[in-house]
Amino acid sequence: MNDRNLVRGLFLAALALAFGLGSLRYPIGTLSRAGPGLFPLLVSCLLFLIAVATIVRSRFVERLPLQFNLKNIALVLLALCGFSLVSRFVNMMAGIAFMVFVGTLAGTSYSWTRNLKISAGLIAVAFGFQKLLGLNLPLY
Amino acid sequence: MDVLHNLAFGFEHALTWQNLMFCAIGCTVGTLVGLLPGLGPLATISLLLPLTYSIPTGGALIMLAGIYYGAQYGDSVSAITMKIPHASSIVACIDGYQMTLKGKTGLALFTAGVSSFIGGSVAIIVLSWLAPSLGEVAFLFGPADYCALMLVGFVCVSFVTTGSLLNGLAMCLIGVLLGQIGTDVNSGTPRFTFDLAFLAEGVGLVSVALGCFGIAEITKNLDAREERTPFTGKIHLMPTWAEFKRIIPSALRGSAIGSFLGILPGGGPVIAQFAAYAVDKKFSKYKHEIGSGAIEGVAGQAAADEAAARTSFIPLMSIGIPENAVMALMMAAFIIKGIQPGPNMIKEHGDLFWGLVASMWVGNCFLLLLNVPLVRYWLSVFKIPYNVLFPSILFFCCIGTYSVNNNLDDIFVTAGFGLAGYVFMRLDMDPAPLMLGFILGPMLEENFRRAMLLSRGQFSAFVSRPISGTLLGLIALFVLWQLAVFLVQSRAKAAPVGDSQAKYT
Numbered sequence: 001m002n003d004r005n006l007v008r009g010l011f012l013a014a015l016a017l018a019f020g021l022g023s024l025r026y027p028i029g030t031l032s033r034a035g036p037g038l039f040p041l042l043v044s045c046l047l048f049l050i051a052v053a054t055i056v057r058s059r060f061v062e063r064l065p066l067q068f069n070l071k072n073i074a075l076v077l078l079a080l081c082g083f084s085l086v087s088r089f090v091n092m093m094a095g096i097a098f099m100v101f102v103g104t105l106a107g108t109s110y111s112w113t114r115n116l117k118i119s120a121g122l123i124a125v126a127f128g129f130q131k132l133l134g135l136n137l138p139l140y
Numbered sequence: 141m142d143v144l145h146n147l148a149f150g151f152e153h154a155l156t157w158q159n160l161m162f163c164a165i166g167c168t169v170g171t172l173v174g175l176l177p178g179l180g181p182l183a184t185i186s187l188l189l190p191l192t193y194s195i196p197t198g199g200a201l202i203m204l205a206g207i208y209y210g211a212q213y214g215d216s217v218s219a220i221t222m223k224i225p226h227a228s229s230i231v232a233c234i235d236g237y238q239m240t241l242k243g244k245t246g247l248a249l250f251t252a253g254v255s256s257f258i259g260g261s262v263a264i265i266v267l268s269w270l271a272p273s274l275g276e277v278a279f280l281f282g283p284a285d286y287c288a289l290m291l292v293g294f295v296c297v298s299f300v301t302t303g304s305l306l307n308g309l310a311m312c313l314i315g316v317l318l319g320q321i322g323t324d325v326n327s328g329t330p331r332f333t334f335d336l337a338f339l340a341e342g343v344g345l346v347s348v349a350l351g352c353f354g355i356a357e358i359t360k361n362l363d364a365r366e367e368r369t370p371f372t373g374k375i376h377l378m379p380t381w382a383e384f385k386r387i388i389p390s391a392l393r394g395s396a397i398g399s400f401l402g403i404l405p406g407g408g409p410v411i412a413q414f415a416a417y418a419v420d421k422k423f424s425k426y427k428h429e430i431g432s433g434a435i436e437g438v439a440g441q442a443a444a445d446e447a448a449a450r451t452s453f454i455p456l457m458s459i460g461i462p463e464n465a466v467m468a469l470m471m472a473a474f475i476i477k478g479i480q481p482g483p484n485m486i487k488e489h490g491d492l493f494w495g496l497v498a499s500m501w502v503g504n505c506f507l508l509l510l511n512v513p514l515v516r517y518w519l520s521v522f523k524i525p526y527n528v529l530f531p532s533i534l535f536f537c538c539i540g541t542y543s544v545n546n547n548l549d550d551i552f553v554t555a556g557f558g559l560a561g562y563v564f565m566r567l568d569m570d571p572a573p574l575m576l577g578f579i580l581g582p583m584l585e586e587n588f589r590r591a592m593l594l595s596r597g598q599f600s601a602f603v604s605r606p607i608s609g610t611l612l613g614l615i616a617l618f619v620l621w622q623l624a625v626f627l628v629q630s631r632a633k634a635a636p637v638g639d640s641q642a643k644y645t
Contacts, residue, residue, distance in 0.1 A: 008567040019317045032597030036324040039585045047313040072362040084551040100531045107527040
């Protein structure tokens with residue numbers, strides 16, 4: 001299963017099926033009077049054909065290993081979602097600090113003092129956006 | 141003479157203090173994002189889209205265009221000094237970096253700056269002559285022709301950006317499908333919204349762009365765990381007269397090639413650079429030196445790069461069809477401002493069109509100033525460690541996403557697309573065609589439905605009309621050619637195995 005080309009084909013097929021089967025729930029109509037489901041169905045069919053071609057092709061070309069490093073992407077996504085949640089329930093200043101302290105865990109080195117400085121700098125930029133550009137940021 | 145008159149009219153608009161300021165901001169930000177890893181022009185333009193709501197239309201478009209062509213300049217600086225291209229200056233790495241190794245960094249940067257200036261200037265002349273006349277042709281286009289033209293764009297972008305037609309087309313189609321999420325404009329039916337209120341208006345463009353480009357790029361850099369060593373060498377900028385004379389012919393050749401390739405669907409800076417480099421290698425007086433740090437190796441490609449970046453505005457502004465992903469975003473910016481790019485734009489919003497064209501030349505002067513005498517100050521940007529840079533980029537992604545609708549939920553959508561972008565990257569799927577598909581998807585559907593309505597459900601309408609018939613014929617030829625290449629390659633690979641088997645039996 002550790003074959004990038006094959007996984008790509010399967011991934012495309014899954015997407016095509018998800019959108020294609022989903023579009024069947026809407027009226028298809030006729031070609032001359034298309035319903036909302038017709039166009040997504042056509043596009044999904046095309047995508048499915050490409051997926052099949054990709055899967056077939058993966059049998060003929062050299063296998064390439066698939067590499068995932070889940071730690072970094074998970075930390076970055078956690079930082080983003082945390083920013084949103086903390087900004088909603090506390091305020092955006094705390095959200096920025098949370099994002100910096102969690103996000104930098106993915107970096108090559110970690111330093112509390114450096115993170116404090118980055119947070120302070122970014123909060124200052126956010127205040128600049130709020131006061132100078134008139135962005136509606138719930139900073140406090 | 142009309143063109144000169146119109147250009148003078150454009151300069152009246154571009155040379156107001158306000159527009160000069162927006163142009164300067166655009167060029168500076170563009171150069172900065174070109175230099176820095178993690179934010180290309182695509183992510184930056186989408187990041188700044190929400191900020192342009194409060195800026196007057198002309199200024200906003202001038203600024204966004206400045207970011208695009210400014211990023212091409214900045215990118216070549218990082219390619220020459222450190223062999224790190226972020227957006228498109230792949231070719232500048234070859235001879236540009238060789239010149240750095242020889243201690244001629246200053247000369248390489250000067251060559252790139254001046255050649256880009258020449259390329260940009262030539263392209264602006266082409267743009268101001270060609271865009272209005274091409275606009276007349278666009279009036280001949282019917283819905284079926286627009287569909288065919290968009291499909292040609294998909295095929296060309298897919299092939300040029302990813303090198304693999306299958307992968308690129310798949311990404312285009314995923315983009316089209318993502319564009320289907322939201323309410324169908326014809327029937328009012330919500331599609332693929334899972335009854336979520338925030339999906340009723342569709343997925344946000346900014347979320348898709350920042351997720352697939354900004355966040356995926358950050359994670360890619362983090363995964364690579366490379367510590368960059370900043371450039372510390374000396375820079376001597378001024379060339380001798382003999383060196384300067386070598387720049388001009390190559391830059392002019394590059395400008396012509398870039399201007400032409402920029403107009404074609406799927407064209408743009410990358411393909412123009414390669415073509416200009418190849419032509420220089422064949423026809424230049426110093427062709428034997430190219431590859432080992434020759435002035436021509438830098439000049440031609442830099443001019444082509446910049447020229448193509450400007451002429452790629454032509455299809456967008458005259459026909460209304462963007463030919464690459466950045467232009468698709470520019471189209472979104474036009475539409476946000478209530479302007480539909482296309483044949484009517486030049487007539488109805490002449491001040492905007494000519495103002496933008498004139499501002500490109502003003503921007504050219506700014507960039508020459510920023511990138512030649514001030515280049516040594518820009519190089520200090522590289523001293524910022526990535527551990528400081530990436531939280532800042534994340535911050536800008538969050539603020540950019542939030543300020544579109546002042547909605548914190550949108551950040552979850554961006555995070556979702558960040559994950560999708562990461563999966564795409566790991567599966568070796570380039571998100572640029574996805575962006576084009578996403579923005580053109582609704583337009584493709586509208587034109588497809590209209591064409592089908594007019595032809596009473598007959599697909600023959602696509603073949604019988606001369607314009608769409610020719611364009612679809614070109615696509616068919618291209619697909620057949622790709623299929624033939626694949627078959628020949630796989631047979632060539634299989635043949636040696638067969639031979640060796642024959643030997644043993």
